[in-house]
Amino acid sequence: xxxxxxxxxxxxxxxxxxGLGGGAFATAVFVRYRHPDCxxxxxxxxxxxxxxxxxxxxxxxxxxxxxxxxxxxxxxxLTNFGSVMTWGVVFLAVFVVVALIVLVLDLMKRExxxxxxxxxxxxxxxxxxxxGCLLGVCQGFPLWNSALLPILFLVSAVSTxxxxxxxxxxxYAPDEFNEVVVMKKFHFWLPVIEFVLVAALLFITAFxxxxxxxxxxxxxxxxxxxxxxxxxxVIVGLVLPTILECWMLWLAKHEFETSRTGQMISALSDAGVxxxxxxxxxxxxxxxVPITIIQPWML
Numbered sequence: 001x002x003x004x005x006x007x008x009x010x011x012x013x014x015x016x017x018x019g020l021g022g023g024a025f026a027t028a029v030f031v032r033y034r035h036p037d038c039x040x041x042x043x044x045x046x047x048x049x050x051x052x053x054x055x056x057x058x059x060x061x062x063x064x065x066x067x068x069x070x071x072x073x074x075x076x077x078l079t080n081f082g083s084v085m086t087w088g089v090v091f092l093a094v095f096v097v098v099a100l101i102v103l104v105l106d107l108m109k110r111e112x113x114x115x116x117x118x119x120x121x122x123x124x125x126x127x128x129x130x131x132g133c134l135l136g137v138c139q140g141f142p143l144w145n146s147a148l149l150p151i152l153f154l155v156s157a158v159s160t161x162x163x164x165x166x167x168x169x170x171x172y173a174p175d176e177f178n179e180v181v182v183m184k185k186f187h188f189w190l191p192v193i194e195f196v197l198v199a200a201l202l203f204i205t206a207f208x209x210x211x212x213x214x215x216x217x218x219x220x221x222x223x224x225x226x227x228x229x230x231x232x233x234v235i236v237g238l239v240l241p242t243i244l245e246c247w248m249l250w251l252a253k254h255e256f257e258t259s260r261t262g263q264m265i266s267a268l269s270d271a272g273v274x275x276x277x278x279x280x281x282x283x284x285x286x287x288x289v290p291i292t293i294i295q296p297w298m299l
Contacts, residue, residue: 237276
């Protein structure tokens with residue numbers, strides 16, 4: 001029997017956009033705390049957060065064949081609080097409502113209460129972690145069933161959220177983009193941490209007692225998904241952003257870093273992070289091989 005994955009690119013997009021939204025909101029809160037004068041950049045994060053999550057939810061409903069035909073079925077997810085999906089619905093619902101309220105207040109140029117930002121921050125981080133837990137509870141897939149996966153998805157969510165805000169900000173608010181040096185330095189380390197977590201995840205999975213773990217890792221590093229893994233995820237998504245940001249933040253002169261050319265180089269780095277963030281989800285979803293279960297009557 002040939003294994004055909006039940007989840008594909010649509011679910012990968014959903015996981016990516018949900019994490020990105022949570023990370024974008026967290027970035028807006030970070031800007032408010034550390035760079036309070038960068039109002040436009042803060043607004044970018046608040047604008048991105050609810051929009052991408054809502055798009056992701058629409059993709060999820062589309063992937064669930066009866067999602068649009070019988071949307072009330074999703075209400076059944078609120079009946080089992082022992083399920084990760086139920087908690088995911090709660091986190092997503094609260095986050096979207098809070099993020100929309102914050103966005104409306106911002107667009108009306110009214111002060112957003114700090115407690116509301118804190119609630120959105122917590123819910124956004126919960127959404128990012130939930131996307132990893134959604135896969136992590138699937139015990140039949142060694143690549144998914146790891147405590148590292150929620151942590152990896154959380155780091156990646158914050159990284160892609162910051163990258164999205166910075167990428168839009170370099171065009172929408174270039175002056176403020178030059179001011180958020182602290183945020184850029186914080187963001188620099190996230191792909192490095194992500195690389196370490198991915199390496200640890202693959203190492204642990206490869207030595208899983210089931211051959212499925214080894215097969216999953218081999219399909220990533222030397223099999224069907226090797227080109228996408230090494231080129232689009234490792235090089236474009238991790239190595240290139242790290243090199244470019246290291247150059248801009250610590251090696252380049254301040255005049256060049258803040259010039260339009262320097263900004264475009266940073267924008268290229270942020271675009272690479274977004275590519276890598278999506279490829280991470282797509283590869284994790286697509287390359288996972290299930291454990292083979294042999295029924296006694298099959299012997």
